Amino acid sequence: MTLVASALAVLLLSGFASLALGRKSFAAVVAVGGAVAAAALGIIPATMCLAGAAPVSIAVPWSVPGGAFHIGLDPLSSIFAVVILAVSALSAMYGAGYLQGHSSAASTGPHWFFYNALTASMLVVVTAQNAVLFLVAWECMALSSFFLVTFHNEHADVRKAGWIYLVASHMATAFLIFLFAVLGSRAGSFEFADWTSTPPAAGALFLVALIGFGAKAGIVPLHVWLPQAHPAAPSHVSAVMSGVMIKTGIYGLLRVTGFLGAPEAWWGYVLVAVGISSGILGVLFALAQHDIKRLLAYHSVENIGIIILGMGLGLVGISKGNSVLAVLGFSGAILHVVNHAIFKSLLFMGAGSVVRATGIRDIDSLGGLLKSLPWTAAMFFIGAAAISALPPLNGFVSEFLIFIGALSGFSLAHASVSLASCAAVASLALIGGLAAACFAKAFGMTFLGEPRSPLAHDPREAGPAMLAPMAVLSLACAAIGLLPAQAMALVSRAAAHLALASPVDAADALKWASFPLSAVSAVAFALFALVALLAAVRLVILSKRPVDHGLTWDCGYAKPTARMQYTSSSFAQPLTSLFRPLLQTHTKGGEPTGVFPGHTTFSTDTPDVFENSMFKPVFLAVAKVAALVRSFQHGRIHVYILYIVLALLVLLFWKLG
Amino acid sequence: MAAIILLIFAPLLAGVINRAKAFFAGRTGQPLLQVYFDIAKLLRKGVVYSRTTTWVFRAGPIVSLAAVLCAACMIPLGGVRALMSFPGDFILVAYLLGLARFMTVLAALDTGSAFEGMGASREVQFAALTEPALLLALISIGSATGDWSLHEMFAVVNAHAWAAHGAVLAMATVALLAVLLVENSRVPFDDPNTHLELTMIHEVMVLDHSGPDLAFIEFGASVKFAMFAALLSGLIVPVRTGLAWVDASAALAGLFAVAVVAGVIESCMARLRILRVPQMLVAASVLAGVAILVALAQGVAP
Numbered sequence: 001m002t003l004v005a006s007a008l009a010v011l012l013l014s015g016f017a018s019l020a021l022g023r024k025s026f027a028a029v030v031a032v033g034g035a036v037a038a039a040a041l042g043i044i045p046a047t048m049c050l051a052g053a054a055p056v057s058i059a060v061p062w063s064v065p066g067g068a069f070h071i072g073l074d075p076l077s078s079i080f081a082v083v084i085l086a087v088s089a090l091s092a093m094y095g096a097g098y099l100q101g102h103s104s105a106a107s108t109g110p111h112w113f114f115y116n117a118l119t120a121s122m123l124v125v126v127t128a129q130n131a132v133l134f135l136v137a138w139e140c141m142a143l144s145s146f147f148l149v150t151f152h153n154e155h156a157d158v159r160k161a162g163w164i165y166l167v168a169s170h171m172a173t174a175f176l177i178f179l180f181a182v183l184g185s186r187a188g189s190f191e192f193a194d195w196t197s198t199p200p201a202a203g204a205l206f207l208v209a210l211i212g213f214g215a216k217a218g219i220v221p222l223h224v225w226l227p228q229a230h231p232a233a234p235s236h237v238s239a240v241m242s243g244v245m246i247k248t249g250i251y252g253l254l255r256v257t258g259f260l261g262a263p264e265a266w267w268g269y270v271l272v273a274v275g276i277s278s279g280i281l282g283v284l285f286a287l288a289q290h291d292i293k294r295l296l297a298y299h300s301v302e303n304i305g306i307i308i309l310g311m312g313l314g315l316v317g318i319s320k321g322n323s324v325l326a327v328l329g330f331s332g333a334i335l336h337v338v339n340h341a342i343f344k345s346l347l348f349m350g351a352g353s354v355v356r357a358t359g360i361r362d363i364d365s366l367g368g369l370l371k372s373l374p375w376t377a378a379m380f381f382i383g384a385a386a387i388s389a390l391p392p393l394n395g396f397v398s399e400f401l402i403f404i405g406a407l408s409g410f411s412l413a414h415a416s417v418s419l420a421s422c423a424a425v426a427s428l429a430l431i432g433g434l435a436a437a438c439f440a441k442a443f444g445m446t447f448l449g450e451p452r453s454p455l456a457h458d459p460r461e462a463g464p465a466m467l468a469p470m471a472v473l474s475l476a477c478a479a480i481g482l483l484p485a486q487a488m489a490l491v492s493r494a495a496a497h498l499a500l501a502s503p504v505d506a507a508d509a510l511k512w513a514s515f516p517l518s519a520v521s522a523v524a525f526a527l528f529a530l531v532a533l534l535a536a537v538r539l540v541i542l543s544k545r546p547v548d549h550g551l552t553w554d555c556g557y558a559k560p561t562a563r564m565q566y567t568s569s570s571f572a573q574p575l576t577s578l579f580r581p582l583l584q585t586h587t588k589g590g591e592p593t594g595v596f597p598g599h600t601t602f603s604t605d606t607p608d609v610f611e612n613s614m615f616k617p618v619f620l621a622v623a624k625v626a627a628l629v630r631s632f633q634h635g636r637i638h639v640y641i642l643y644i645v646l647a648l649l650v651l652l653f654w655k656l657g
Numbered sequence: 658m659a660a661i662i663l664l665i666f667a668p669l670l671a672g673v674i675n676r677a678k679a680f681f682a683g684r685t686g687q688p689l690l691q692v693y694f695d696i697a698k699l700l701r702k703g704v705v706y707s708r709t710t711t712w713v714f715r716a717g718p719i720v721s722l723a724a725v726l727c728a729a730c731m732i733p734l735g736g737v738r739a740l741m742s743f744p745g746d747f748i749l750v751a752y753l754l755g756l757a758r759f760m761t762v763l764a765a766l767d768t769g770s771a772f773e774g775m776g777a778s779r780e781v782q783f784a785a786l787t788e789p790a791l792l793l794a795l796i797s798i799g800s801a802t803g804d805w806s807l808h809e810m811f812a813v814v815n816a817h818a819w820a821a822h823g824a825v826l827a828m829a830t831v832a833l834l835a836v837l838l839v840e841n842s843r844v845p846f847d848d849p850n851t852h853l854e855l856t857m858i859h860e861v862m863v864l865d866h867s868g869p870d871l872a873f874i875e876f877g878a879s880v881k882f883a884m885f886a887a888l889l890s891g892l893i894v895p896v897r898t899g900l901a902w903v904d905a906s907a908a909l910a911g912l913f914a915v916a917v918v919a920g921v922i923e924s925c926m927a928r929l930r931i932l933r934v935p936q937m938l939v940a941a942s943v944l945a946g947v948a949i950l951v952a953l954a955q956g957v958a959p
Contacts, residue, residue: 367769368709368769370711370713371711381713385756385759388755388759389752389755390752390755390756390759391749391752391753391756396749396752400745400748400749400752403745403748404744404745404748404805407744407745407796407799407805410796410799410800410805415953415954418800418949418953419953422793422796422946422949425792425793425796426789426792426793426942426946427789429751429788429789429791429792429793430785430786430788430789432752432755432788433755433781433784433785433786433787433788433789434785436755436758436759436781436784436785437781437782437784437785439759440759440762440763440766440777440781441781443763444762444763444766444767444777445766448711448713448763448766448767448769449709449766449767449768449769449774450709450769512744515743515744516743516744516745516746519741519743519746519749520749522741523727523730523731523741523749523753526727526730527723527724527727527753530722530723530726530727531719531720531723533723534719534722534723534873535716535719537869538715538719538869538870538873541700541868541869542703542704542868542869545701545702545703545704545868545869546703546704547703547704547705547706548703548704548705548706549705549706549707549708550705550706550707550708551707551708552707552709552710552768552769552770552865553707553768553770553864553865554770554771554772555772555854555864560769560770560771562769564771565769565770565771565774566766566771566774566775566777566778570774570778571774571777571778571781572778573778574778574779574782575781575782575785578782578935
């Protein structure tokens with residue numbers, strides 16, 4: 001545990017050091033060094049805990065009422081801690097390269113301070129054993145990420161995104177303060193260890209937790225801040241926020257569900273429903289986007305949906321006494337947390353390299369970048385295949401666990417469980433198909449074909465500081481895909497604990513999964529071997545045959561141009577028009593007029609339906625009410641003093657009378 | 658074992674379809690072994706690559722074929738064992754086919770051709786809707802038979818199972834037939850013989866491939882058809898005697914019967930408007946969903 005504490009100390013010290021260094025280029029080196037050192041320190045005890053060491057904790061008294069600096073590592077905390085530290089360190093390395101030669105005059109010292117503060121606060125969030133400490137860390141996390149999002153605050157849209165994020169974050173925190181206040185006042189203590197008895201109205205508290213933590217995680221319809229904040233932030237920050245920060249919401253929900261006593265079946269069904277709607281709507285909105293980072297942000301909503309779906313099946317499993325469903329549902333959810341952290345940060349880094357090389361985020365204007373950014377393209381390809389849940393990569397493994405968990409739900413006589421499982425399977429299949437479509441679009445339109453618009457300058461491949469972290473993440477994608485049983489072993493203790501399964505039941509559930517997982521691994525290796533074999537066959541055949549190069553065959557048309565290629569909007573059009581009622585895509589122009597139609601333009605735009613039709617009216621109403629109060633506040637100091645005097649007089653009379 | 662039979666006979670099934678269509682059109686038709694000849698010829702040819710393309714275009718046919726071959730290892734042929742089987746193997750099959758499709762689509766986009774982009778766009782749309790139909794259809798069979806590996810699921814589909822779960826199996830058969838037709842780009846969803854690139858889906862995506870690459874694609878396509886035909890044959894030919902050669906020859910007959918059915922449908926039906934295809938696919942999913950409900954209702958009832 002001292003190692004975790006020293007990791008925190010290293011993060012904070014290096015953060016302050018880079019703040020002090022300010023504009024000097026050395027600031028980044030110090031901060032990145034700190035992040036890497038902290039990761040090295042913190043991952044050791046966390047891995048030991050995952051490997052089977054007993055949970056450890058450290059408590060330091062704190063003068064805050066009800067609070068104590070009490071942090072500890074159990075299997076659940078350890079998984080999140082490993083992911084947070086590893087992804088933050090890799091993203092920091094990437095960020096150092098990304099911000100190099102950064103043109104804005106702003107000093108990067110404060111940026112790196114907030115970066116390390118974000119890592120430290122996330123680490124405290126997932127290890128806190130005290131509610132007050134948890135909330136303080138939660139708030140530090142929100143604030144430091146706000147300052148990271150608004151790094152390019154010279155742009156108005158970045159300021160707007162930051163503002164939406166800040167408001168969303170704090171509204172969610174209000175729910176959490178309420179939740180922890182109720183739990184704490186009832187138990188008479190803010191130590192998590194004392195929250196053992198089932199509180200009254202546990203179902204209502206569960207919903208409060210779902211809203212509070214769900215907003216951070218990005219479930220539909222509370223996701224509206226995500227597609228705003230992620231594109232606005234610098235890419236390494238997007239990688240951390242999308243890869244790990246939103247997962248603290250998942251951690252919180254998992255942790256708090258444990259304080260609410262035995263879960264009821266409807267909690268599980270609610271989570272399954274929320275997971276399905278987040279998953280499907282997230283991927284549909286992603287399909288309709290043409291800003292690459294906004295597209296990736298919506299995919300976070302989708303993947304959070306898959307995680308919530310797994311958790312929901314887990315809760316259903318607990319309440320119906322089906323330990324296989326419970327353990328596999330939670331295992332799938334936790335492993336998907338890990339997997340999503342890996343491939344989503346990889347994809348944001350890839351997108352960042354594209355943006356840095358071209359200055360363009362609009363996929364419709366890109367194309368053919370594979371030739372100038374070969375390494376970025378190859379690694380973005382791996383990330384794209386992994387997030388589409390394609391074997392032999394990691395995304396498939398976690399979804400497969402949820403799938404076979406759902407199948408185990410079928411063998412029960414409970415029709416409602418079977419229906420939930422059935423809905424889970426069908427929607428996972430639909431989500432998988434749509435995600436593959438979306439990433440065929442994202443990768444294909446960005447990296448393949450010919451450039452769709454002239455670029456200001458030739459794109460240059462990212463440097464080793466940016467490529468190395470991406471390579472590590474790509475290898476992790478392949479490693480988990482090839483060795484799913486080992487990955488399962490890492491998460492199974494936490495999952496068995498969450499599933500309230502006895503050791504015998506847990507072993508039973510693992511036995512259910514172990515054979516399919518080893519078979520998946522065998523097929524993954526066989527696939528690699530077959531690919532190598534076929535590639536060798538092709539090479540041998542072609543070595544004796546003529547290989548010519550020519551133009552793309554455009555059905556006899558001799559002068560194809562880059563403008564004739566499909567764009568991302570046209571590629572996604574069949575699907576977006578199929579789901580038009582949900583997406584409400586606006587189209588502008590494009591209608592040819594007259595006998596000899598001349599020049600015309602066409603554009604589509606898919607704003608967030610929930611933002612426009614759900615939150616906008618509410619906030620406009622709030623603003624209207626607030627405007628009524630505004631006449632009290634006009635900046636004249638003597639009137640303010642009058643208010644104070646009047647208030648004092650009222651208090652005086654109230655006390656005396 | 659089933660995989661070996663499938664790989665050997667796969668190109669023959671295309672010949673059977675063509676013969677069935679020729680019969681309806683009053684033609685003699687191609688030789689039954691035409692696809693074998695085509696593949697052998699393509700393997701002897703050189704290739705032409707577009708200057709736009711990259712390694713993705715060259716990897717496409719290789720990875721697609723490898724993924725389809727891996728998937729074929731998990732397909733049983735009636736009572737004939739699959740090479741490997743484990744609970745949930747059909748999910749891996751569905752996702753391996755997804756990998757094959759992903760690579761084909763990317764290879765198509767790599768050419769920068771408007772036509773191939775169009776085919777790719779349609780392919781991903783239909784695939785997204787087909788995947789739930791496929792999984793639901795297989796789950797309905799699984800919930801009727803109580804097993805979750807393809808081999809065990811199909812090993813017990815005998816006359817007795819049809820008597821007990823006739824409705825479920827019939828609905829699953831229809832849903833699977835729809836999946837077979839759309840996944841293998843047959844009429845009424847796609848027309849492999851159309852002469853107009855604008856109307857093609859699968860064929861237009863592979864316009865730029867040539868030589869051994871095209872041979873891989875052709876072989877992969879016929880294996881994919883054979884896989885789905887094997888699943889259907891396992892349903893419609895409920896012969897499970899336990900005698901290997903009886904089961905195998907019955908299932909093989911079923912395989913050819915499915916090919917004939919595909920040929921007959923292709924001869925008797927017009928192609929659907931592309932806008933109608935999603936409705937048909939959703940209908941197949943709904944049908945499979947109803948099959949699951951029926952299976953559950955039967956399972957719950959004493």
